[in-house]
Amino acid sequence: MPKMKSNSGAKKRFKKTGSGKIKRKKAFKSHILTKKSSKRKNNLGKDTLVHKSNEKSIERLIPYS
Template identity: 70%
Template sequence: MPKQKSHSGAKKRFKKTSSGKIKRKKAYRRHILTKKDPKRKRQLRKDTTVSDADEKRVKRLLSS
């Protein structure tokens, strides 16, 4: 039986940290940026971790 492939979309969106958690970008920073204040845009630049509820699902997409 052939090997399972990782999810291509997930590979582009998520990275594993050294501790095993999964990093992701924040949403709402693609367009309509004129009405968002600078503080909000600056905070959206930073990466964050995937929530505990979704972590198992994302790891499965990356590993299989």
């Protein structure tokens, strides 16, 4: 059976943690930053985990990560 292909966009956006969960970046940090508070911008810069309901579909996109 041939290897499955990883989704190129998903490869760039998601990483697996040591425990097998999927890590992602937060949105809304790229522009229109003047009206956002420093606290909000700081929190948007941090990584977070993908929600449990989306994990299975993302794991299909990155089978070998």
